[in-house]
Amino acid sequence: MSDKCAQSRRNFLSRGAALTAAVAIAPGILLYDFARARPVGEPASGKVRWGMLIDTTQCESGCDECVQACNRENALGSDTGATAPQWIRKVDLEQEGSGKKLSLPMMCQHCAEPPCVEVCPTGASFKRADGIVLVDKHRCIGCRYCMMACPFEARSFVHEPVLDHSGATPRGKGTVESCTLCVHRVDEGRLPACVEACSKSGHQAILFGDLSDPASEISKRILSVTPTHLRADLNLGTGVSYLGLESS
Amino acid sequence: MFVGMPMKVWRFWWYLMGTSCLVWTMSLQAAVPPLDLDIGLGGHCVDDPQYMRLNHMKLLLKQRDETVRQGIRGGKYSLAKCVDCHASKVNHSVLGTDRNFCQGCHVYASVKIDCFECHSSSPTVHTLRRQAAVESHKE
Amino acid sequence: MTQPSRSPITVRLTRYFFVLFPGVFLVLAGAWSAFQMEEHGHVITGMNNQVVWGLPHVFAIFLIVSASGILNVASMGSVFGQPVYKARAPLSGLLAIAMLAAGLSVLMLDLGRPDRVVLAATTYNVTSVFAWNVLLYSGLFATVLMYLWTLLDRTMGKWTKPAGILVFVWRFILTSGTGLIFAFLVARQAYGSALLPPMFIVMSFAWGMSVFLLVQSGVLWWHHLPLEPAILKRMKNLLALFVLAVLYLVAIYHMTNLYFSRQAAFERFILLDGGTATLSFWLGYVLLGTLLPIVLLLTPLSARVCNVLMASFFVLIGAFSFLYTFIVGGQEFPLLVFTGYKVHSSFGDGMIASYTPSLYEWLLGLGGLGVAFVITVIGLGLFNFLPRDVVEKASVSG
Ligand code: SF4
Numbered sequence: 001m002s003d004k005c006a007q008s009r010r011n012f013l014s015r016g017a018a019l020t021a022a023v024a025i026a027p028g029i030l031l032y033d034f035a036r037a038r039p040v041g042e043p044a045s046g047k048v049r050w051g052m053l054i055d056t057t058q059c060e061s062g063c064d065e066c067v068q069a070c071n072r073e074n075a076l077g078s079d080t081g082a083t084a085p086q087w088i089r090k091v092d093l094e095q096e097g098s099g100k101k102l103s104l105p106m107m108c109q110h111c112a113e114p115p116c117v118e119v120c121p122t123g124a125s126f127k128r129a130d131g132i133v134l135v136d137k138h139r140c141i142g143c144r145y146c147m148m149a150c151p152f153e154a155r156s157f158v159h160e161p162v163l164d165h166s167g168a169t170p171r172g173k174g175t176v177e178s179c180t181l182c183v184h185r186v187d188e189g190r191l192p193a194c195v196e197a198c199s200k201s202g203h204q205a206i207l208f209g210d211l212s213d214p215a216s217e218i219s220k221r222i223l224s225v226t227p228t229h230l231r232a233d234l235n236l237g238t239g240v241s242y243l244g245l246e247s248s
Numbered sequence: 249m250f251v252g253m254p255m256k257v258w259r260f261w262w263y264l265m266g267t268s269c270l271v272w273t274m275s276l277q278a279a280v281p282p283l284d285l286d287i288g289l290g291g292h293c294v295d296d297p298q299y300m301r302l303n304h305m306k307l308l309l310k311q312r313d314e315t316v317r318q319g320i321r322g323g324k325y326s327l328a329k330c331v332d333c334h335a336s337k338v339n340h341s342v343l344g345t346d347r348n349f350c351q352g353c354h355v356y357a358s359v360k361i362d363c364f365e366c367h368s369s370s371p372t373v374h375t376l377r378r379q380a381a382v383e384s385h386k387e
Numbered sequence: 388m389t390q391p392s393r394s395p396i397t398v399r400l401t402r403y404f405f406v407l408f409p410g411v412f413l414v415l416a417g418a419w420s421a422f423q424m425e426e427h428g429h430v431i432t433g434m435n436n437q438v439v440w441g442l443p444h445v446f447a448i449f450l451i452v453s454a455s456g457i458l459n460v461a462s463m464g465s466v467f468g469q470p471v472y473k474a475r476a477p478l479s480g481l482l483a484i485a486m487l488a489a490g491l492s493v494l495m496l497d498l499g500r501p502d503r504v505v506l507a508a509t510t511y512n513v514t515s516v517f518a519w520n521v522l523l524y525s526g527l528f529a530t531v532l533m534y535l536w537t538l539l540d541r542t543m544g545k546w547t548k549p550a551g552i553l554v555f556v557w558r559f560i561l562t563s564g565t566g567l568i569f570a571f572l573v574a575r576q577a578y579g580s581a582l583l584p585p586m587f588i589v590m591s592f593a594w595g596m597s598v599f600l601l602v603q604s605g606v607l608w609w610h611h612l613p614l615e616p617a618i619l620k621r622m623k624n625l626l627a628l629f630v631l632a633v634l635y636l637v638a639i640y641h642m643t644n645l646y647f648s649r650q651a652a653f654e655r656f657i658l659l660d661g662g663t664a665t666l667s668f669w670l671g672y673v674l675l676g677t678l679l680p681i682v683l684l685l686t687p688l689s690a691r692v693c694n695v696l697m698a699s700f701f702v703l704i705g706a707f708s709f710l711y712t713f714i715v716g717g718q719e720f721p722l723l724v725f726t727g728y729k730v731h732s733s734f735g736d737g738m739i740a741s742y743t744p745s746l747y748e749w750l751l752g753l754g755g756l757g758v759a760f761v762i763t764v765i766g767l768g769l770f771n772f773l774p775r776d777v778v779e780k781a782s783v784s785g
Contacts, residue, residue: 040322043314080733082435082740091736093728106724106732115574121517122506128319136316137366139506142499144439145517151574153722153734157439157499159430165368172366173428174499187321230724234573246727 037189051239058205061103069197075167085156108154108179112237116146140175410760417754421496437740443497446752450490456595465551485762493755576653577717593629597699627684664716676705
C-alpha cells in the first residue's frame with residue numbers, strides 16, 4: 001500500500017530516474033546552465049522547481065568550502081557550538097560492513113511537501129512557488145515546532161541577538177532559520193554561494209538548476225543516473241538529491 | 249467614598265482635570281525642540297515626502313510580504329533603499345543618535361521600530377550589489 | 388458563609404496572604420527569568436539546536452495535560468451523575484483553569500518571540516496541529532468558565548449537565564490534540580506513534596487525579612475540615628487504576644518501538660544507556676512514579692490518609708520524570724537519516740546531544756506552578772469551591 005502511495009506522491013524526479021536506462025546522455029557537468037534573472041516585479045513562478053544534485057564522488061572529506069561560503073554570504077560566523085547556526089554542514093559517512101567512506105554537504109532539502117510548513121502554526125515556514133522552502137521571519141514566533149518536525153535537522157534557532165548584519169539574509173534573535181537556497185542570488189540569476197564555492201575549489205560536487213525544465217543540465221543529468229533522496233520513506237519529494245549514496 | 253459627593257464638587261473636579269491636561273500638553277510642545285534630522289544623502293525620495301512620512305510603514309509592510317513570500321524583487325519601497333539614502337554620513341547608519349534618520353523620528357513620535365534587529369541599519373555590500381543588479385536589468 | 392473557621396477576619400486575611408505570598412514569589416521569579424530569556428535569547432538556557440524543547444515544555448505539558456485530567460472529577464459528577472464527584476466539581480473546574488493558564492503562560496514565554504504570539508491567531512495555518520491546539524486551549528477556557536458559572540449560580544443549575552458534557556468532550560479532544568503534537572512528528576523515532584493520543588488521555592486521568600487529591604486535602608486542612616475516609620478510598624482506588632493503565636500504555640509504546648527495527652537503537656538509548664533520560668525513566672517514572680504509588684494505594688498501607696497523599700505526590704514525580712525522558716530524551720537521540728552508515732558532523736549527526744537545564748528554565752517552569760497556585764488560592768478566596776458534602780456535614784455537626 002505504501003508503495004502505491006509513494007508512487008503517486010513521488011515527484012517527477014524519481015519518475016525521471018525510472019526512465020534512466022532508456023536515455024543515456026554524455027556525462028559531464030555544465031555548471032552555469034541558467035543565467036537569466038527573473039524580471040523586476042515578477043513573482044517566483046510555479047513553472048520552475050529549483051533543486052540540487054549532489055555528487056558525493058566529487059565531494060572531498062575535509063573540504064568545507066561550501067560551508068565557509070555559506071557562512072560568509074549570510075554572515076553566520078564560523079562557530080560550530082551547540083547553539084550556533086549551521087545552514088549547511090559537512091557529514092562524513094562510513095558504510096557499516098564495507099567501511100566505504102563518503103563525505104557530503106547537508107542542508108535544507110527543499111521538500112515538495114515540507115513537514116516544517118505543515119506544522120508551523122503561523123505560516124511563517126512556507127514554500128515559494130518555485131519550490132524554495134523559507135522562513136518568513138516577520139511571522140516566526142520561535143516555537144521551534146518546525147525543528148522538531150524536520151527529518152534532516154536542517155534548521156537552526158537564533159539563540160542570541162544578531163550583531164553582524166552584513167549578511168545577505170536578514171536574521172534575528174528568537175526566530176528559526178535555514179538554508180534559503182540563496183534565494184537572493186537565485187532571483188538575480190546567480191548560483192547559490194555554496195555551489196559557486198564548490199566549483200571554484202575545483203570540485204564539481206553540487207549541480208544546481210531547474211528540475212522542471214527538461215533542457216536544464218540538472219534534469220538531463222538526472223535522467224542518466226539514479227539519485228538517492230534522503231528519507232525517501234517519508235515521500236517528501238526532496239528537491240536536493242545525492243549521487244553515490246546507497247540507500248538501504 | 250466618592251458616592252456621596254455633591255454634583256458641584258464633581259464638576260469642579262473635571263474642570264480641574266481638563267485644564268491641567270491642556271496646560272501639560274502645551275508645555276510639552278513648548279519643551280520639545282523642532283525635529284532636526286540628519287537625512288544622510290537625501291535627494292529625491294521614491295515618492296512624495298509627506299506621503300512617505302504618513303504611509304512608509306504600510307508601504308514597507310506590503311512590499312516586504314510580496315518580496316519574501318512571492319519573490320517579487322525590485323519594488324519601489326524597499327527598506328534597504330531607505331537606509332542607502334538616509335544613513336548618516338557621520339556614522340553610516342540610520343540609527344545611533346536621536347538625530348539619525350529612523351531613530352530620530354521614531355524617538356520623536358515614540359514609536360518602536362524593530363526592523364533593525366534583523367535588517368542592517370547601514371548600507372551593505374549586498375544592498376549595493378542588489379541595486380546594481382536591478383539597474384542593469386532595467387536597461 | 389459556611390466556613391466554620393471562627394477566627395476574626397484580620398487573622399484570616401493575614402493567614403491568607405501568608406499562603407498567597409510564596410506563589411506570588413514564584414510568579415515573580417518566573418517573570419524575571421522570562422524577561423532574561425527575552426533579553427539575551429535562548430543562549431542562556433540549556434536548549435540548543437538539537438534539544439529545542441527543554442524543561443519549560445516539560446512543565447507546560449505537565450500543567451496542560453493535568454488540567455484536562457482534573458476535569459475528570461467534574462465529568463464524573465456532571466456527566467455520569469456521581470454525587471461524590473459532583474460535590475467536588477467546582478474545585479476541579481477552578482484547578483483546571485488555573486493549570487491551563489499556567490501551562491499556556493510557560494509555553495508562551497518560552498517562545499523565541501513571545502511578543503508576537505498574537506500572530507498564532509491572526510495568521511492561522513490550518514494544517515498545523517500546534518495551531519489547532521491554540522483553538523482547543525482557548526476553547527477549554529471558555530467551556531470550563533461556562534461550566535463553573537452553571538455550578539456557582541443556582542439559577543443556571545439546569546445547564547450544568549449540558550455544560551458538563553461539553554467540557555467532557557472538549558477536554559478529550561484537547562488531550563488527544565496534545566498527544567498529536569508529538570504523534571505528527573513522524574521523522575523522529577521517539578514520537579510519531581498513534582499510541583500517543585490515548586496515552587496522553589490516560590496520563591491526564593492519573594495526573595489530574597493526583598493533583599486533585601493533594602489540593603483537596605490541602606484546602607480541607609486549611610479550613611479545619613475532615614477528609615472523609617470513605618470518599619478518599621473511592622478516589623484512591625480510581626487513581627490506582629489510572630496509574631496501572633498508564634503503565635500498560637507506556638509498556639506497549641516501548642514494546643511496539645522495539646518491534647520496529649528502525650527504532651531499536653532508540654529504545655536501547657532510552658531504556659539502557661541514555662544517562663539522565665534513562666535514569667529518570669526507570670527511577671523517576673517506573674520506580675517512584677508507578678510502583679511505589681501502587682504499593683501505597685493497593686496494600687493495607689493505603690488505610691492511612693498520608694500514604695494516599697504520598698502516593699499522589701509520587702505519581703506527579705513520575706509524571707515529570709516521564710515527560711523529561713519523553714521530551715528531552717526523545718530529542719537527545721540523533722535522527723536517523725543515513726541508514727546503514729556511521730555518521731559524523733559538526734552539527735551533531737550521529738551523536739547523542741546533551742542538555743542541562745539552566746536556572747532560567749527551572750525558574751520559568753516553577754513560575755508556571757506559581758501561576759497555577761496563585762489563581763487557585765485567589766479563586767478559593769473569592770468563591771466557595773469547597774467540596775460541598777464535607778462542608779454541609781461540618782456545618783450540621785458544628
Ligand atoms: S519556529 Fe517559526 S517557522 Fe518554525 S514552526 Fe514556529 S513559527 Fe513556524
